[in-house]
Amino acid sequence: MGSMTESRGMEAGTATRMTGGDALVAGLHRWGVDTVFGVPGVQLDEFFDGLYRNHDGIRLIHTRHEQGAAYMALGYAMVTGRPGVCAVVPGPGVLNAGAALSTAYACNARVLCLTSTVNSALLDRRHGALHEINDQTGLLRNLTKWSGRASHASDIPRLVDEAFRQLLTGRPQPVALEIPPDILAQVAMIRFDAAMPSLEKPVIDPVAVEQAARLATTARNPMIVVGGGALGARDEIRALAERLQAPVVSRHMGRGTLRDDDDYALPAAAALPHWADIDLVIGIGTRLQQLREWGHDDRLKIIRIDLDQAEMQRVVPPTVALFGDAADGTAALVAALDAVGVSRPDRRAEFHAIKQAFREEISRDIQPQMSYLDVIRAAMADDDVFVDEMTQVGYASRYGLPIHTPRTYVNSSYQGTLGYGFATALGAQVGAGRRRTISVNGDGGFLYTMPELATAMLHNIPLTAIVFFDGNFGNVRRIQQNKYQGRLIASELHNPDFVKLAESFGMKGILADGPAALAQALADTKGHDGPVLIAVPFELDKTASPWKHVHGRKVR
Helix, strand or coil: CCCCCCHHHCCCCCCEEEEHHHHHHHHHHHCCCCEEEECCCHHHHHHHHHHHHHCCCCEEEECCCHHHHHHHHHHHHHHHCCCEEEECCCCHHHHHHHHHHHHHHHHCCCEEEEECCCCHHHCCCCCCCCCCCCCHHHHHHCCCCEEEECCCHHHHHHHHHHHHHHHHCCCCCCEEEECCHHHHHCEEEECCCCCCCCCCCCCCCHHHHHHHHHHHHHCCCEEEEECHHHCCCHHHHHHHHHHHCCCEEECCCCCCCCCCCCCCEEEHHHHHHHHHHCCEEEEECCCCCHHHHCCCCCCCEEEEEECCHHHHCCCCCCCEEEECCHHHHHHHHHHHHHHHCCCCCCCHHHHHHHHHHHHHHHHHHCCCHHHHHHHHHHCCCCCCEEECCCCHHHHHHHHHCCCCCCCCEECCHHHCCCCCHHHHHHHHHHHHCCCCEEEEEEHHHHCCCCCHHHHHHHCCCCCEEEEEECCECHHHHHHHHHHCCCCCCCCECCCCCHHHHHHHCCCEEEECCCHHHHHHHHHHHCCCCCCEEEEEECCHHHCCCCHHHCCCCCCC
């Protein structure tokens, strides 16, 4: 194979003789990757060997399943805002990772999926080579923003740079890079460009800003709606809310853009009854699904600030569109409002009353979920991380758990991915570092990635995982009871003893029966050096439905 140069020490702009696997590792170092989640396999042998010899600064966390690796990359990306990297074998490995990639796509998460193919000479030949599937590239193309495939080891620097450029510019969504095993093993003269690719943001159109400012100054009752694209624009959005005396509304992905206890912050469920009277909505980094779910008419004017021009036109074309970064576009709009000297009566008391009434309603009606969420919030610092799931407490958390810091609430967005939560939370905990991460799970979803308990122990990932168990796919059972006259089918579950399950992995396991017991368990395990599983008995038939406040209804 010839001599190989340590990839970390190669100099950009200078050609160095190395394998494709070493070139891939060098590309990860070039872009500051510090963690890779993956499952090794024969098609990735040269990459993993390159990591062994050149891993300095890169932590490798190997998992028990490809879905676990990809979900962990998702959690890492959502908490840090940086690319989360997973490595999976082709064919079945890519298919196993598919649910996580589709979730990353829905969540606008920066996930890089590194995979392989069959040997180059066998591509598209349908000889039945190991892990061959028809048109893997087409599959990845439909799960990602961009995908590329190397045909020679010397292609790898260009493709790695393009993968990260795609991740770090425009709308953030997952990307994939395929490198055949023979190309990973191939020795070539490898050179990365001395200059890094441009990551320039779009320039905000000043004419559109003036149009938006004129529209905003004439609005009687404006509302600001934020999504995941707004998480980096807290100060600018707070300034806009203050200038316009407009509430800032978030539902799933925008949680934490403003602190929930901010004077201008409103949960979407609390804002819904007032939607009919809104005459201007400013959507910032959001799909603005309120237009579809809550309704719209000719009286409602729309300003959109977004990095995705196509998204702005998808539901209802906006009155004014500001194409660009959320912070840049919002800052420009604030400056334009300041230039014309907009002044409005203080509405903070009004917003506080709406929020307080909503909080009292859900504390009364959404039980026992709210009692559990209250003790979880009390156990968390402002910047601790919460990862939800498709479970009763998770659904209620979308509007019932106060969030104070951007990127501390992890949700699967419109994908609604049952079983994503535990493995995603492990990646979130890795990204969060010393901050506490709490994962809530139902017994149905938890067993999707339960084997990653072994990963948590092997790599000492100090996640606090709570499993609420009732022996049912709870949401399925509730629908069958209410819509199908109690004709129950395929909703019951057979569970292990979750405490003994945790202990069999060497993990601390606790049974906590009720909110007070959960509060005590969370207090006792705070700062515990290692993962913890807390099992909480749950009675679905004694639980309020959280759905009244999850989905919207048309009010105009």
